[in-house]
Amino acid sequence: MLGPDGKAFDRAALLRAVAAYNEESRGSPAFAAIPRALVTILDGLVPGKTTYVKGRDGQVQLSRGKDKKIAAK
Secondary structure, eight states: OBBBTSBOOOOOHHHHHHHHHHHOOTSSSHHHHHOOOHHHHHHHHHOOOOOEEEEEEEEEEEETTTOOEEOOO
């Protein structure tokens, strides 16, 4: 996953972006800092499904729970 500066996100940055996705409103500056491609991936997850996002130092497993929150491992 590439950030807005063109550099690859590391695992910690991906986890921070997922936390911002879960907690921030769509109009906030923290939400605006999330890469658009990641928002598209997270919006497309349906409850019970899992996907993987690759970062600079490994991949992060993402899944949407029944409460509509994204869990990252």
